[in-house]
Amino acid sequence: xxxxxxxxxxxxxLANSMIAQIDVKFEQYKLENGLNVIFHEDHSVPVxxxxxxxxxxxxxxxxxxxxxxxxxxxxMFKGSEHVADGEHFKLxxxxxxxxxxxxxxxxxxxxxxxxxxxxxxxxxxESDRMGFLLSALTQSKLDNQRDVxxxxxxxxxxxxxxxxxxxxxxxxxxxPTHPYSWPVIGYMEDLSAASLDDVKDFFxxxxxxxxxxxxxxxxxxxxxxxxxxxxxxxxIPRGKDIERPPRAGAKLMETKRMVFEDKVQLPRLYLTWPTxxxxxxxxAVLEVLAHILTRGKTSRLYKALVYDKQIAQSVFASEDGxxxxxxxxxxxxxxxxxxxxxxENVIDSILNDINKHxxxxxxxxxxxTAEEVRVINSAATELGKAISLASYYSYTGDPQNYNxxxxxxxxxxxxxxxxxxxxxxxxxxxxxxxVPVGRQDLASQKGE
Amino acid sequence: MIIMVGFALLAGTVFAxxxxxxxxxxxxxxxPEIHLxxxxxxxxxxxxxxxxxxxxxxPIVAAxxxxxxxxxxxxxxxxxxxxxxxxxxxxxxxSRTTMQIADQLEALGATLNANANADGSFISLSTxxxxxxxxxxxxCDVVCNxxxxxxxxxxxxxxxxxxxxxxxDQPPAIASNAFNYILYGxxxxxxxxxNGTETSLNAMTVGDLRTFYQSNYVPNNATLVVVGxxxxxxxxxxxxxxxxxWHSSAITPFVVPQPPPPSARKVYLIDKPGAPQSEVRIGYPxxxxxxxxxxxxxxxxxxxGGQFTSRIxxxxxxxxxxxxxxxxxxxxxxxxxxxxxxxGIVTEKTDSALIxxxxxxxxxxAKGMTAEELAYAKTGxxxxxxxxxxxxxxxxxxxxxxxxxxxxxxxxSTYLQKIDAVTLGEIxxxxxxxxxxxxxxxxxxxxxxxxxxxxxxxxxxEIVLCNxxxxxxx
Numbered sequence: 001x002x003x004x005x006x007x008x009x010x011x012x013x014l015a016n017s018m019i020a021q022i023d024v025k026f027e028q029y030k031l032e033n034g035l036n037v038i039f040h041e042d043h044s045v046p047v048x049x050x051x052x053x054x055x056x057x058x059x060x061x062x063x064x065x066x067x068x069x070x071x072x073x074x075x076m077f078k079g080s081e082h083v084a085d086g087e088h089f090k091l092x093x094x095x096x097x098x099x100x101x102x103x104x105x106x107x108x109x110x111x112x113x114x115x116x117x118x119x120x121x122x123x124x125x126e127s128d129r130m131g132f133l134l135s136a137l138t139q140s141k142l143d144n145q146r147d148v149x150x151x152x153x154x155x156x157x158x159x160x161x162x163x164x165x166x167x168x169x170x171x172x173x174x175x176p177t178h179p180y181s182w183p184v185i186g187y188m189e190d191l192s193a194a195s196l197d198d199v200k201d202f203f204x205x206x207x208x209x210x211x212x213x214x215x216x217x218x219x220x221x222x223x224x225x226x227x228x229x230x231x232x233x234x235x236i237p238r239g240k241d242i243e244r245p246p247r248a249g250a251k252l253m254e255t256k257r258m259v260f261e262d263k264v265q266l267p268r269l270y271l272t273w274p275t276x277x278x279x280x281x282x283x284a285v286l287e288v289l290a291h292i293l294t295r296g297k298t299s300r301l302y303k304a305l306v307y308d309k310q311i312a313q314s315v316f317a318s319e320d321g322x323x324x325x326x327x328x329x330x331x332x333x334x335x336x337x338x339x340x341x342x343x344e345n346v347i348d349s350i351l352n353d354i355n356k357h358x359x360x361x362x363x364x365x366x367x368x369t370a371e372e373v374r375v376i377n378s379a380a381t382e383l384g385k386a387i388s389l390a391s392y393y394s395y396t397g398d399p400q401n402y403n404x405x406x407x408x409x410x411x412x413x414x415x416x417x418x419x420x421x422x423x424x425x426x427x428x429x430x431x432x433x434x435v436p437v438g439r440q441d442l443a444s445q446k447g448e
Numbered sequence: 449m450i451i452m453v454g455f456a457l458l459a460g461t462v463f464a465x466x467x468x469x470x471x472x473x474x475x476x477x478x479x480p481e482i483h484l485x486x487x488x489x490x491x492x493x494x495x496x497x498x499x500x501x502x503x504x505x506x507p508i509v510a511a512x513x514x515x516x517x518x519x520x521x522x523x524x525x526x527x528x529x530x531x532x533x534x535x536x537x538x539x540x541x542x543s544r545t546t547m548q549i550a551d552q553l554e555a556l557g558a559t560l561n562a563n564a565n566a567d568g569s570f571i572s573l574s575t576x577x578x579x580x581x582x583x584x585x586x587x588c589d590v591v592c593n594x595x596x597x598x599x600x601x602x603x604x605x606x607x608x609x610x611x612x613x614x615x616x617d618q619p620p621a622i623a624s625n626a627f628n629y630i631l632y633g634x635x636x637x638x639x640x641x642x643n644g645t646e647t648s649l650n651a652m653t654v655g656d657l658r659t660f661y662q663s664n665y666v667p668n669n670a671t672l673v674v675v676g677x678x679x680x681x682x683x684x685x686x687x688x689x690x691x692x693x694w695h696s697s698a699i700t701p702f703v704v705p706q707p708p709p710p711s712a713r714k715v716y717l718i719d720k721p722g723a724p725q726s727e728v729r730i731g732y733p734x735x736x737x738x739x740x741x742x743x744x745x746x747x748x749x750x751x752x753g754g755q756f757t758s759r760i761x762x763x764x765x766x767x768x769x770x771x772x773x774x775x776x777x778x779x780x781x782x783x784x785x786x787x788x789x790x791x792g793i794v795t796e797k798t799d800s801a802l803i804x805x806x807x808x809x810x811x812x813x814a815k816g817m818t819a820e821e822l823a824y825a826k827t828g829x830x831x832x833x834x835x836x837x838x839x840x841x842x843x844x845x846x847x848x849x850x851x852x853x854x855x856x857x858x859x860x861s862t863y864l865q866k867i868d869a870v871t872l873g874e875i876x877x878x879x880x881x882x883x884x885x886x887x888x889x890x891x892x893x894x895x896x897x898x899x900x901x902x903x904x905x906x907x908x909x910e911i912v913l914c915n916x917x918x919x920x921x922x
Binding site: 377 | 476
């Protein structure tokens with residue numbers, strides 16, 4: 001351990017193993033109404049990040065109301081009882097804050113990064129929309145944000161090459177009642193159907209302090225912040241307990257092949273296997289496998305497809321774990337006029353080779369080193385630390401797991417890599433070929 | 449029932465005493481002290497300037513070699529040369545193959561990236577500080593011993609040609625590339641795709657790359673910016689060793705050519721059948737980074753289209769729901785960079801959105817802004833300055849800014865004063881000078897079967913139909 005590198009705020013230490021872990025210090029407590037509060041002090045920058053994470057995402061949506069959690073997120077920026085429409089952004093941009101929110105399958109996060117003298121403004125605004133949103137809702141605000149969100153869908157999905165591939169895969173991977181079978185952004189017709197009553201119900205059910213985590217990270221004094229948090233959030237009543245969807249992985253009985261013609265010039269192949277939820281050992285092993293397959297020039301698939309054979313423009317693999325299920329995906333974009341069957345054959349032969357001969361200890365070590373660097377970099381900003389602490393609280397129950405996340409990677413063995421390849425990647429999968437219009441011949445349509 | 453009422457009253461009384469008056473807005477405390485990065489400097493024996501800002505918060509060191517030649521130096525006949533040279537820099541040295549370079553860096557968890565933009569070429573390294581010596585050894589080898597192997601070049605050439613194909617699938621990329629071409633033309637370096645063209649990539653040879661490298665990648669034409677967990681003497685000792693064989697040589701003086709003179713507004717339409725959105729770009733060549741009007745211009749633009757609560761975004765997104773986001777910006781480059789207003793607009797409202805964009809720009813030009821808006825834009829800019837130096841990347845970016853544009857040493861220490869000094873009169877003057885929509889080009893990429901007639905009916909100027917690269921269709 002190198003003491004020169006240690007600061008009081010973010011310590012990097014070596015555990016018994018050689019894996020370097022971060023040590024982001026924090027204190028945590030709960031208000032009487034159930035709001036979970038986390039403080040992390042860092043006086044090296046004149047900045048404080050304030051995040052409020054609600055443990056609700058598209059997973060909590062109902063059928064025919066997809067996209068609702070995210071549409072709701074937009075409504076949270078349209079004012080509350082004491083904050084007029086437009087004022088939320090106006091007040092924060094007046095002090096130079098960076099502001100935004102984001103919705104995932106499992107959670108919705110709002111944040112303000114403020115010059116640290118403006119902490120109270122952020123607490124005031126976050127608490128007003130947590131406690132006093134309903135009286136400010138109007139049909140015209142909803143209509144306006146519905147239009148904005150539809151534009152967001154056009155911008156991020158419909159006007160993007162391959163933009164709808166993910167939702168086609170999810171739909172094939174999960175049964176129609178599984179909440180991961182639909183996209184976070186939602187379908188256009190469901191966005192049209194969302195009513196003001198839906199917004200109110202959703203708020204009453206999920207936007208309660210007992211379903212939220214407030215994090216302050218940066219240049220502030222906890223002794224000053226504690227009374228402020230109580231002052232602004234303490235009077236908000238606790239809501240009902242939230243029913244959480246149970247873990248439910250996808251189960252494929254057989255491989256499904258799909259071909260989709262899109263306005264693209266390069267064919268792209270997506271292979272997707274159902275796997276495991278996030279924050280699991282198995283998920284970590286699969287992430288290491290993703291590194292070995294496609295991260296960096298020497299990775300197995302990159303070297304074979306992009307470097308040696310030059311039949312692919314790019315290839316990328318990842319383990320995408322969520323709260324109640326996860327999947328492993330490899331996607332490869334072909335060079336012009338190259339068929340996807342050829343690419344799938346190369347992927348198959350490399351996976352078979354791993355299945356037969358395994359991977360090397362060096363490959364595992366490189367992957368874990370890359371994870372170490374990723375974790376250290378995640379602590380580079382106050383916002384990054386705040387979001388991580390809130391996520392680990394919401395999804396694992398203990399923010400300390402942020403500091404210990406590399407425990408999941410400790411001692412990953414060659415045998416474990418082999419076992420996930422055999423357990424998951426040898427099983428049924430979704431094969432999606434996206435091909436240029438009229439070029440079904442480029443799809444991978446081999447029989448199993 | 450009585451009990452219930454009593455309880456309610458009691459609850460009411462309890463709250464009345466404590467209840468927060470939420471109509472009162474919290475007042476900010478005095479602004480925090482901002483610690484500007486302290487730059488330590490050294491000059492290597494070969495003439496390379498090394499700038500270091502120590503930051504020991506994380507065990508990471510980030511280095512960036514800033515070379516004063518970017519795609520602005522691309523010969524008119526060979527767009528993409530600067531970019532390709534940068535992309536090839538880690539594809540082989542006198543002693544390491546491309547795979548050895550990658551393998552050795554991956555083993556350390558270090559990343560090396562090289563790229564070029566209009567103003568410069570950049571080779572960056574990020575490494576754990578415990579691996580600094582070994583990572584710098586590879587980095588220095590790449591910087592001064594790159595050999596541009598033919599085999600790797602052929603691979604990258606194909607990759608770039610395919611990138612051009614991919615860009616034609618992406619409406620925002622089509623719009624931005626076509627916009628540059630329309631504004632600057634094929635004879636100006638800002639007019640061409642920085643990735644090159646099919647013709648230029650096919651004509652390019654490793655000889656061209658080696659010439660570009662030898663004439664521009666020299667110590668006296670570069671500055672190495674380092675931020676992170678390192679000490680100056682430690683860094684310079686490693687660099688003296690690693691870069692011993694790298695030598696200064698004469699640099700040909702270079703000035704970015706002037707853009708074509710302004711002409712009457714035209715509307716350039718590019719067809720993307722079936723597109724649910726139209727990508728809009730409105731603007732013209734406007735200003736170089738060296739303009740004395742920099743500060744009034746950025747304050748003015750913050751209000752026009754530079755933030756969420758800007759006039760353009762509030763109008764097009766929040767008032768009309770035409771878009772997910774609309775912006776305006778001045779791209780400050782070494783030469784005269786463009787003013788750009790634009791965004792992705794729902795197809796059915798493309799014509800209405802054009803009217804609103806032009807209206808907001810014209811209004812700013814005609815009337816400037818109010819005293820309240822000026823105060824608002826200033827406090828926002830000033831407050832945001834505190835957020836500028838949080839991460840090593842941000843600090844490195846600030847240093848790169850100083851190096852690339854030759855900004856004065858006190859640029860950041862006088863920044864707040866200069867923002868604060870901007871007057872309404874200056875806002876009015878720069879708005880009037882730099883926001884003339886009568887000579888701006890309007891570029892729209894969208895489904896012309898749905899939008900063309902309605903745009904033509906606006907009578908904004910001659911309609912010019914273009915291909916995906918912005919070239920006029922015959």
